[in-house]
Amino acid sequence: MKSIVSCAVAFAVASSLFAATASAQAKLDPSKPDFTGNWHRVGYTSAVKPDQGALPLTAEAAKAYAANKVAAAKGDRTHDNTSICLPEGMPRLALKAQPFEILQRPTVVAFNYQLNRLVRVAYFDAKPSAENPEYYLGESIAKWDGNELVVETSGFNDQTLIDDSGVPHGTELKVTERLSLDKNGKRIKSRITVEDPETFTAPWTVTVNYERMPAGFKMPEDVCAERIGNTAPRSRNAKK
Numbered sequence: 001m002k003s004i005v006s007c008a009v010a011f012a013v014a015s016s017l018f019a020a021t022a023s024a025q026a027k028l029d030p031s032k033p034d035f036t037g038n039w040h041r042v043g044y045t046s047a048v049k050p051d052q053g054a055l056p057l058t059a060e061a062a063k064a065y066a067a068n069k070v071a072a073a074k075g076d077r078t079h080d081n082t083s084i085c086l087p088e089g090m091p092r093l094a095l096k097a098q099p100f101e102i103l104q105r106p107t108v109v110a111f112n113y114q115l116n117r118l119v120r121v122a123y124f125d126a127k128p129s130a131e132n133p134e135y136y137l138g139e140s141i142a143k144w145d146g147n148e149l150v151v152e153t154s155g156f157n158d159q160t161l162i163d164d165s166g167v168p169h170g171t172e173l174k175v176t177e178r179l180s181l182d183k184n185g186k187r188i189k190s191r192i193t194v195e196d197p198e199t200f201t202a203p204w205t206v207t208v209n210y211e212r213m214p215a216g217f218k219m220p221e222d223v224c225a226e227r228i229g230n231t232a233p234r235s236r237n238a239k240k
Contacts, residue, residue: 027106033147033181035102035109038213039188044097047165050204061168061199068166079166081159085224087118087136089160090153090175091192095206096164098222099213109142109149116224122151129155132171136160149179162194170198186212 028034048055057065068079077083088096093113101112111120122140132155133139139155154174162169173196180189188210195203 028104029106032144033149033185034104035149035179035181035188036104038099038101038217038219039210040099040213041095041097042209042211044095046163048091048095048163048167048206050206052204055167056201056204057167058199058201064168065166068161068168072166080161082224083228085116085228086159088115089136089156090120090138090173091177091194091206092161092163093118093120093137094175094177094190094192094208099217099219101219109151112219114219114222116222120153122153132156134171138173138175145178147180149177151177151179153177168199169196172196172198 071077071079082088087093093100093111093115096113096115098114100114103110103112106124108121108123110122113119118137120137120140122142124142124144126141128139128141134157135155136157136159138153140151140153143150143152152174153176156169156171156173158169158171158173160169161167173194176193176195178191178193181187182189190208190210191205192208193203193205194200
């Protein structure tokens, strides 16, 4: 429950923060790139493909992954909590094909996803919690490394998957995104490094590219429960 509440709180915080600081865009450090805008992934694949080749899964994780794939092939998605509209988690959200928005301010950067309107907020130069809060989306911290925007996320629970194909992970998961903007401001390259000694024998990296959405694009509302048919809202005018 606390993780679901944290998502709602993050959305409320992001909404109020960016509404209250709309004029702050002009105060961004001019020496740093501005990632603000709507983006979508180029070259989506359901299974993550590390730059190094095969995923370095531990023997136990490989068994769990194989079981997930067998279940999915039979139409059984009970291993995937998105089937009941829980958050995708990371890096899965960053690997999806759906559009997302980046809102950048001097002290914070937010990632607003079309998918179930999930929100991640990363504060610059913050410190992680002393203990793992076990959030679905983790706890994100932003910093600059030259012109690269670096977002480090940890503090996960183990109720999400790495990708759409069913790769599992544990609570020691750490995801580091290194985002760089091209000279035209129309493309982002993100190098995503994943570490989790419970699941992988070594860290691995996947490079993902995003392109800016066409001018005038507006993020549509996405309600998971309606989309997957879990529930149908009753009309207020329906006869009782």
